[in-house]
Amino acid sequence: xxxxxxxxxxxxxxxxxxxxxxxxxxxxxxxxxxxxxxxxxxxxxxxxxxxxxxxxxxxxxxxxxxxxxxxxxxxxxxxxxxxxxxxxxxxxxxxxxxxxxxxxxxxxxxxxxxxxxxxxxxxxxx
Numbered sequence: 001x002x003x004x005x006x007x008x009x010x011x012x013x014x015x016x017x018x019x020x021x022x023x024x025x026x027x028x029x030x031x032x033x034x035x036x037x038x039x040x041x042x043x044x045x046x047x048x049x050x051x052x053x054x055x056x057x058x059x060x061x062x063x064x065x066x067x068x069x070x071x072x073x074x075x076x077x078x079x080x081x082x083x084x085x086x087x088x089x090x091x092x093x094x095x096x097x098x099x100x101x102x103x104x105x106x107x108x109x110x111x112x113x114x115x116x117x118x119x120x121x122x123x124x125x126x
Contacts, residue, residue, distance in 0.1 A: 001023060001024070001025040001031070001114075001115040002023070003095045003097060003115055004021065005019060005021045005094070006020050006021075006022075006120060007019040007120065008120030008121045008122045009121075010123045010124075010125060011085055011125070012085075012124070012125055012126075013086060013126055014084060015085050015124075016081070016082060016083045017085065017122060018081050019035070019080040019082070019093055019095075019120060020077055020079055021033070021035075021077060021080075022075075022076060022077050023077070023078070023097065024076065026099070028071075028076035029053065029073050029101075030052060030100075030101060031097040031098070031100070032050070032052055032098050032100040032102070032104060033050050033078040033095070033096070033097050034046065034049035034050070034069075034095075034097070034108065035049075035069065035078075035080045035094065035095060036093070036094045037089075037092065038091055039088075039090060039092075040091075042091075044094075044110050045062070045091075046108065047062075047067060048060065048063070048067060048069040049104045049107075050069045050078065050104065051100075051103045051104045052100060053073075054070065054071050054073070056104045057104060058104050058107060063082075063089075066083050066084045067082050067083070068083075069081075085122075086124060087124050087126060089124050090124045091122060092120065094117055095116075096110070096113035096115060096117070097113060097115045098112060098113045098114050
């Protein structure tokens with residue numbers, strides 16, 4: 001499975017970005033998808049996950065109310081809509097996936113995901 005992120009960039013605090021991640025190499029509806037991020041000097045952080053059919057999602061408390069995950073199975077793409085961006089959201093954002101046709105109900109660790117994208121940089125300026 002290959003994952004390719006896009007949509008990162010430089011944005012002012014309070015602004016919005018939408019990250020996209022296109023998947024190939026396997027039927028997209030076989031895949032649970034998620035987003036992680038890693039800021040310089042910090043541990044990798046789970047942000048959100050979405051089940052293979054989009055019917056269940058999990059969102060980290062740190063971004064709840066600001067970030068929204070969604071997917072379009074006809075386009076084999078998962079999205080992360082980020083609103084109200086803060087300086088502390090500056091990080092490399094990674095799209096990840098695992099083969100699963102179950103719902104998502106809790107935060108997973110990075111090691112739980114088999115496939116990783118190359119990452120896209122999000123920088124928030126004051």
